[in-house]
Amino acid sequence: MRVILLETERKLTKFHSPVVSNVRRNFFNVVEQHFNKNRNTDYYINLLGVNEKTLSKEVKALTGKTPKVYIDSRIILEAKRLLSYSNLSAKMIGFELGFDEPTNFTKYFRKHTGTTPARFRDSAKK
DSSP: OHHHHHHHHHHHTTTTOTTOOHHHHHHHHHHHHHTTTOOOHHHHHHHHTOOHHHHHHHHHHHHSSOHHHHHHHHHHHHHHHHHHHOOOOHHHHHHHTTOSSHHHHHHHHHHHHSSOHHHHHHHHTO
8 A cells, every 4th residue: 555655746747858857866765765754845955965956946846835844744654654554542553653642643744634633633534
């Protein structure tokens, strides 16, 4: 199921475009490797060795999103996947996604989805 969700997300962001620059490709790769460890755009800028303006321009050209919004959407996609298809508690999912406190995960999830992890899970089971 994870593969299907990732492929859907990539198709939505035109990831397989033949004109994808190295910065874009590398950004998507490092986000995929590190999204559950760090949500800070500066972290990815340092990993890639590019400046903020370049990264923002490249990512926005491909996805229509800023790097931060893309990172957040990747974290939320994974959170939704785990809430829908695993028996892990919201607390454990938060820890797995790099949140130090369960309340921080709940606030983050609510901010980006408009609902709590528990309500999302309940609605996904219906």
